[in-house]
Amino acid sequence: MRSKLALKLGAANPANASGSRGAARGCLGTAARAPYPAAVEQQNRPPQNSATNADAPASDSLAVERALRLARLGVEAAERAPFAREFERVLASFAELRRIDVSGVAPLHTPSVRIDALREDRCAPSLDRESLLANAPDAHDGFFGVPKTLGGDA
Amino acid sequence: MSARAGWNLLESLAAGSCSALDAVEAASLRTRALEPRLHAFLSTAFDGAEERAKQLDARPARGPLHGLPFAVKANLCWEGAETNAASRVLAGYRPPYSATTVQRALDAGAVALGVANMDEFGFGSSGENSAYGATRNPWDPTRAPGGSSSGAAAAVAAGSVAFALGSDTGGSVRQPAALCGVSGFKPSYGRLSRFGLIAFASSLDCVGVLAPSVEELELVMSVLSGVDERDSTSSTLAPFAPERRDDLRGVRVGAPREHFEGGVDPRVAECVRAALRECERLGASVREVELPHTRSAIATYYVIASAEASSNLARYDGVRYGTRASGDGSLQGMIEATRAHGFGPETRRRVALGSFVLSSGYYEAWYVHALKVRRLIANDFERAFEHVDVLVGPTSPTLAFRLGERAADPLAMYASDALTVPASLAGLPALSTPCGLVRDGDVDLPVGLQWIGPLGADERVLSLAGAWQRATAHHRTHPPLADLAEAAR
Secondary structure, X not given: OHHHHHHHHHHOOHHHHHOOXXXXXXXXXXXXXXXXXXXXXXXXXXXXXXXXXXXXXXXXXXXXXXXXXXXXXXXXXXHHHHHHHHHHHHHHHHHHHHHOOOOOOOOOOOOOOOOOOOOXXXXXXXXXXXXXXXXXXXEEOOEEOOOOOOOOOO | OHHHOHHHHHHHHHHOOOOHHHHHHHHHXXXXXXXXXHOOEEEEOHHXXXXXXXXXHHOOOOOOOOOOEEEEEOOEOOOOOOOOOOOXXXXXOOOOOOOHHHHHHHHOOOEEEEEEOOOHHHOOOOOOOOOOOOOOEOOEOOEOOOOOOHHHHHHHHOOOOOEEEEEEOOOOOHHHHHHHOOEEEEOOOOOOOOOOEOOOXXXXXXXXXXXXXXXXXXXXXXXXXXXXXXXXXXXXXOOOOOOOOOOOOOXXXXXXXXXXXXXXXXXXXXXXXXXXXHHHHOOOEEEXXXXXXXXXHHHHHHHHHHHHHHHHHHHOOOOOOOOOOOOOOOHHHHXXXXXXXXXXXXXXXXXXXXXXHOOOOOHHHHHHHHHHHHHHHXXXXXXXXXXXXXXXXXXXXXXXXEOOOOOOOHHHHHHHHOOOHHHHHHOOOEEEEEEEEXXXXXXXXXXXXXXEOOOOOHHHHHHHHHHHHHHHOHHHOOOHHHHHHHHOO
């Protein structure tokens, strides 16, 4: 199952290879200038047999793909297979958790002794718009600028 | 010069034998000399610090931290200084306000000297995940200083500053303090305001303090603590009131059995056992206790912390601050490209892992399950504290490891946190103090002793460790690299 996963992810989503994300990958392709050394770069690296664990529910390519999509992470095609392998290895190592009997145990969301802190609702000074916009990569007319989302070419 | 190293400044300033300007000039000189070897800082503000020191000296009233130069971890907002959390995605971000803890330190007369290096967003245990290059350990520059408060610990160990503000989510103050031979305190969850701390995992994050000794930690804690209405989790406990003790008579010390097993280096374990014998000599009774869920703490921590990180880091979308990559020109493409380009490998891994364990179909099986194991871990501590006043064991399972040794293997790196994450999951106050040196090859490396107390017993942890520290004086041994600062004069 692990081999199949690695192969699938290595091929990545064909729609991404030549579709609308081509430019995004072009941007990522400038990784030589990035301060991080690419952890693994071999695109055609053979799938490795890492420890599989039947308890780990992530053993299908959809799970990793979905995690990347939910996280809004545009991982390059060449990086997807090694990313998925490492992701699975980490999850598999955590699978022992799921063998611990927790029946009747209430989840501990926070150790805070004060979880319902309320205060009077009142007006107070805030930061001015100009100083908040000063850090924005793109700002005009007092607003944050983002790529066009409606009507015509982006 | 050695009289003006960070570890002597509190005493010199209190005695009136040096001014704030003298202290800041000494700190600047030392930092300039050591930075090429250590890279503890992402940016420095020597001129501004000296100007500030002059203003403080001219005032008739002195604050409790008068003239003490300090370092600010790069995830604590400091108005006007680049606060990038050592991430490429926040390059250039200059917050328009300061974190409450930073502001309280400044208001008490401390002088911020620079922004300390760290693992990106706090994701790491070696400092190597900084997007701007790793900090080196002052005891041996080929070794990691620990993380994620890597620069803060190195700057304190090298004597560049009198204290540093850091953050501790799963050990990020205590583990680097141990590896660099300094004292580092993570208060009870909620004891210090987190307003202005760049969020990593909201149910775990704590602002912490690193310093040459417990004495500075107590002083800084008394200035920083107190309710902050801008952080609803800041506790309503009474104001921090340090308790001075000179011995450990009548104190019941528990040594957690599981903290001496598994991957703990036998040399570290022996050094800690010697420290426990010192506790007995000072009047404490020492008994073994059990924390049976310790072995599950790393997995529990990484599931919960990654889940919370994936939510907190959703804000880095290239819109409001930091850098932007245009991608294919669409909004979605811009966001994905910004995050892929701006996040380092470990950040990407944690954000994806967190998104996965929170996703539909896996949420109960992973995230909620981990929260239940978290309860079992907290229950272990509660049971132990029915019989003992404080728990004492190693902070880090190993000595400082070599840079690059664990960088390619996330699981090996996560194992560095095995003994610090349990207290974080339970929200307990915990402190690391140096307890001796171990010879490793041709260098001596420090070992950290971890003190853990019940929730809210911050003063107790500091006072017991302080009494032990004054009696044993391991904190007075400093790294040989600090001599370079003398040579550079």
